[in-house]
Amino acid sequence: MKAVQTLSSRTVVLPSSNIDTDQIIPARFLTTTTREGLGRSLFADWRYDAQGTPKPDFILNRPEAAGCRILVAGCNFGCGSSREHAPWALLDYGIQAVISTEIADIFRSNSLKNGFLPVVVDQATSDWLLANPGAEVTIDVAQTTLSLPTGTRVKFPLEDFSRYCLLNGVDELGFLLDRQPQIEAYERQRQI
Amino acid sequence: MAKSPQTMFEKVWRQHEVIGESAETPAVLYIDLHLIHEVTSPQAFSVLRERGLPVRRVDLTLATMDHSTPTRTEQIFGGAPISIDSAAKQIRELEINCAQFGVELLGLRHAQRGIVHIIGPELGITQPGKTVVCGDSHTSTHGALGALAFGIGTTEVGHVLATQCLLQRKPRTFALNVSGRLRPGVTAKDLILGIIGKIGVGGGTGHVIEYRGETIRGLDMDERMTICNMSIEAGARAGMIAPDETTYRYLAGRPRAPQGEAWERAVERWRQLPTDEGASFDKQVDIDASSLEPMITYGTNPGMVIPISSSIPTRANDAVFAKSLAYMGLEAGAPIKDQPVNVVFLGSCTNGRISDLRSAAGVMRGRKVAKGVQMLVIPGSQQVKKEAEAEGLDRVFIDAGAEWRESGCSMCLGMNGDLVPKGQYSVSTSNRNFEGRQGIGARTLLASPLTAAASAVRGRVTDPRELMS
Numbered sequence: 001m002k003a004v005q006t007l008s009s010r011t012v013v014l015p016s017s018n019i020d021t022d023q024i025i026p027a028r029f030l031t032t033t034t035r036e037g038l039g040r041s042l043f044a045d046w047r048y049d050a051q052g053t054p055k056p057d058f059i060l061n062r063p064e065a066a067g068c069r070i071l072v073a074g075c076n077f078g079c080g081s082s083r084e085h086a087p088w089a090l091l092d093y094g095i096q097a098v099i100s101t102e103i104a105d106i107f108r109s110n111s112l113k114n115g116f117l118p119v120v121v122d123q124a125t126s127d128w129l130l131a132n133p134g135a136e137v138t139i140d141v142a143q144t145t146l147s148l149p150t151g152t153r154v155k156f157p158l159e160d161f162s163r164y165c166l167l168n169g170v171d172e173l174g175f176l177l178d179r180q181p182q183i184e185a186y187e188r189q190r191q192i
Numbered sequence: 193m194a195k196s197p198q199t200m201f202e203k204v205w206r207q208h209e210v211i212g213e214s215a216e217t218p219a220v221l222y223i224d225l226h227l228i229h230e231v232t233s234p235q236a237f238s239v240l241r242e243r244g245l246p247v248r249r250v251d252l253t254l255a256t257m258d259h260s261t262p263t264r265t266e267q268i269f270g271g272a273p274i275s276i277d278s279a280a281k282q283i284r285e286l287e288i289n290c291a292q293f294g295v296e297l298l299g300l301r302h303a304q305r306g307i308v309h310i311i312g313p314e315l316g317i318t319q320p321g322k323t324v325v326c327g328d329s330h331t332s333t334h335g336a337l338g339a340l341a342f343g344i345g346t347t348e349v350g351h352v353l354a355t356q357c358l359l360q361r362k363p364r365t366f367a368l369n370v371s372g373r374l375r376p377g378v379t380a381k382d383l384i385l386g387i388i389g390k391i392g393v394g395g396g397t398g399h400v401i402e403y404r405g406e407t408i409r410g411l412d413m414d415e416r417m418t419i420c421n422m423s424i425e426a427g428a429r430a431g432m433i434a435p436d437e438t439t440y441r442y443l444a445g446r447p448r449a450p451q452g453e454a455w456e457r458a459v460e461r462w463r464q465l466p467t468d469e470g471a472s473f474d475k476q477v478d479i480d481a482s483s484l485e486p487m488i489t490y491g492t493n494p495g496m497v498i499p500i501s502s503s504i505p506t507r508a509n510d511a512v513f514a515k516s517l518a519y520m521g522l523e524a525g526a527p528i529k530d531q532p533v534n535v536v537f538l539g540s541c542t543n544g545r546i547s548d549l550r551s552a553a554g555v556m557r558g559r560k561v562a563k564g565v566q567m568l569v570i571p572g573s574q575q576v577k578k579e580a581e582a583e584g585l586d587r588v589f590i591d592a593g594a595e596w597r598e599s600g601c602s603m604c605l606g607m608n609g610d611l612v613p614k615g616q617y618s619v620s621t622s623n624r625n626f627e628g629r630q631g632i633g634a635r636t637l638l639a640s641p642l643t644a645a646a647s648a649v650r651g652r653v654t655d656p657r658e659l660m661s
Contacts, residue, residue: 016512018393018493022626027605031260031278033234033285045628050614074512076394079427079493080626081605082329083232084345102394105363105429106329110345159361161217172347173239176355179211179220183357186210191461192224192322 001115003169006140007097009069012059013133017074021107024078024086038085039092060093064134071098072129078107078118087116097139099146101126112162113172119146119156128152141166197468199365200434201400204340204465208323210357218359224322225339226352227308228255228295230286231607232327236350237289247293249356254317255290256298257283258307259328260607263570263597268300276609293353306573306599309333309541313417314575316446320435320462325352330541330623331430332423336416337443338435338465340400343424363429364474366399370407372482377657379551380415381543381621381640383407383479384422385487385497391477393495396428399475402467403433407481413442414547421542422623425494434466486655489625489638490528491516496625500643500655503527519627520635521615529653531637534616536567536648537630538594538641540604543621544572548641549580553588555645555659560592562651567594568610570602594648606631619647 029041047058054061071090077100078086087110090098097117108118117139121129128148129135138147144158158166165172176183198206205221213219226249233255240247247253260279266272274280283300290297298305304315309330312318320338325331327349334341344358351358368391374383388395401423408416416433423431440459443449450458485499496516498504506524507513517524522531538544538552549571561567569589571577577599580586586596603610604622606629612618614633621644625636639647642656649659 016515018495020493020624020626022605022624022629026628026632027259027607030231030607031276031282033282034238035235045632050632076397076427079393080329080424080624082327082343082345084235084327084347102397104394104427105397106343106345110347113345113347159218160215161359172359173243173351173354176220176351176357176359177245179355179357182210182220183222183355186222187356190222191207192319 001113001165001169001171004096004115004117004141004166006138007069007117008136008138010067010134010136011070011072011099011129012065012068013072013130014059015074015130018076018079019073020080021078021083021086022080025083025089030083030085035088037092038089039094042089042093069094069096070137070139071095072133073098073100075100075102077103079104082106082110084110087111087114091116099126099129112166115166115169117141117166121146121154121156125154197471199467199471199473200338200402200432200465201340201365204321204323205362207321213362218361221323221358221360223325223352223356223358224252225312225317225324226253227312227324227326227331228253228349229259229308229326229328230257230261230282231259232346233289233349234282234285235346236353237293239350240293240353245354247295247353250294250296252356253295253353254298255286255295256305256308256311257286257300259601259605261300261600262608263600263602263610265598268598279608303574306575307541307544307601309421310544310572310576313337313413314446314573316443316449319443319449319458320439321465325358329424330421332428333417333421333541335420335423335430335432336413337439338432338462340430340432342430364399366396366401366428366475367473368401368403368477368479370403370405370479370481372407372480374407374481374484377642377660378484378486379640379642380411380418382484382487383481384419385489385494385638386484387479388422388426388494389487389497390479391426393425393493394427396423396426399428400430400432401426401428402473403431408433409436412547413438414545417545418542422494425623435462486640486643486657488528488643488653489636490520490522492519492625492627494623494625494638497638498528500529500653529655531653532617533565533619533647533652535612535618536565536644537603537618537620537622538567538644539570539572539602540622541572541601542623543641544570544576544599546576546579548621549576549585552641552645553585555642555656556592556649557588559649561594561648565648565651567648568603569594569596571599573599603630605629612636619644619653
């Protein structure tokens with residue numbers, strides 16, 4: 001996993017609440033056996049018409065969204081299916097963080113394992129961001145803060161271990177493999 | 193000194209802590225059963241290969257194929273090519289991965305193949321007190337047996353394959369107390385839809401729900417699985433139901449359940465699992481089941497649900513709500529009953545078990561699927577299929593004009609090409625009515641097997657009680 005210290009970008013806004021992982025990447029693109037190339041299928045049914053032509057009205061197809069790396073979304077982002085293809089598709093497309101008032105558990109867990117930042121903020125901050133698309137914001141992982149162009153800085157929840165992994169690009173598998181002796185000890189006394 | 197009272201979740205959690213959590217690090221949690229399928233495992237096996245790691249406990253790992261797997265008999269047994277090339281490749285890759293890493297696979301033509309969440313309980317490998325994970329959010333189903341079962345992503349599939357462990361923060365606990373008797377024609381599916389309607393699609397986020405109370409105690413195992421299955425639709429990490437005599441009767445004699453003396457010892461251990469009197473939960477909600485009607489969704493998430501006799505709600509100045517209704521082609525204030533239906537799907541990990549097929553067949557026996565309606569009946573597993581055929585349920589569906597096929601996830605998510613055409617209305621016994629879930633532009637109405645069967649017969653959304661004697 002690549003280390004992430006800070007992320008600064010203009011925002012792109014998808015105001016819908018409950019954006020599920022079937023919207024982020026529809027199931028028909030999940031018959032892949034690799035992680036690569038999923039960005040082209042990101043939000044496929046919102047982005048393209050039946051002929052595969054980009055819909056000009058969809059926000060990611062508009063010129064002002066080009067280069068935006070931070071998505072602002074309505075509450076309960078990433079609900080539904082556990083598919084890790086969702087953060088893979090976002091990252092492959094170039095989006096590296098989502099800001100919402102609520103982020104679904106499995107999506108959040110999958111995000112953190114891939115260096116994608118799930119940023120949960122209060123309603124007032126979310127309302128401001130939803131009303132100000134294109135705002136230049138900065139996410140600081142070390143400080144666990146989100147800075148708005150108004151000068152406001154808000155804290156967001158990120159537990160120490162996840163923060164450490166993000167800042168240092170540490171992947172959890174290495175951490176678990178280092179716990180082999182404890183795992184073996186557990187297995188020796190395990191019932192079932 | 194007496195131990196302080198604990199919830200069932202806390203007991204199972206503690207029994208599986210290899211290392212407890214601290215302020216700095218999450219717990220290292222041991223996994224007793226890891227279920228694998230073709231869609232969310234290939235990239236995890238790739239990581240093992242890259243790092244030169246074996247599967248740590250092949251004896252605690254079981255694979256099957258269900259998601260992108262065909263339901264056409266000729267494609268499974270007749271040598272016909274699988275119609276989607278990438279799906280065929282994914283299935284082949286699972287076969288190769290299982291063979292190379294020594295993982296047991298209930299493969300394409302295996303008599304015990306089926307939807308991963310149907311076969312775990314059916315084989316008796318899902319057991320009370322176990323930790324069960326799978327790269328699929330509906331792993332919550334297995335909680336119906338008193339297991340702590342939850343969905344994980346592919347990176348975590350790799351963690352479990354390599355170490356049999358996961359790094360996890362302890363979720364909060366949520367008691368969902370259900371009282372009152374379900375009325376005739378009102379099923380476990382209606383109950384869980386009613387619960388999601390009440391607590392919302394994010395109502396369980398960060399929590400493990402324990403479904404409790406007299407109503408839950410009165411449900412059979414298939415019904416309990418329907419309830420726990422849709423915990424994720426309320427955002428919950430997992431759903432659990434305390435094991436009891438119903439659970440033990442269900443498990444006894446199943447091929448992978450403990451046998452003989454081991455069974456007696458296991459039951460003795462399982463009897464310690466239920467939540468202690470006086471244990472406290474982080475959150476509580478009470479539901480009165482006796483006031484419920486058959487429920488049906490009208491929007492694009494499972495929380496957008498109403499009793500079948502009522503009208504679609506009106507919400508002024510709510511653009512998201514309006515967008516959802518526009519997608520559905522439905523109008524605020526209109527009744528949902530008698531809405532014309534094009535497709536009916538009976539199946540999935542929510543409602544693909546034998547009792548679901550029996551209840552739908554009860555409505556359909558001697559009746560026909562309405563003209564112009566396509567009805568697809570997909571048993572949840574090959575075992576369910578065999579059992580249904582032994583009872584003649586397949587004939588009931590076929591004689592009515594429905595299609596009867598091999599098991600799999602099928603039209604719940606359409607990965608295998610079983611799709612609802614654009615703009616069409618599908619009454620589905622599955623779990624998600626998200627935009628495009630059953631096909632691009634497909635309009636899904638989630639309901640019980642009874643409501644699905646009644647709607648298939650009438651060709652419009654129908655209260656099943658109108659067709660029940």
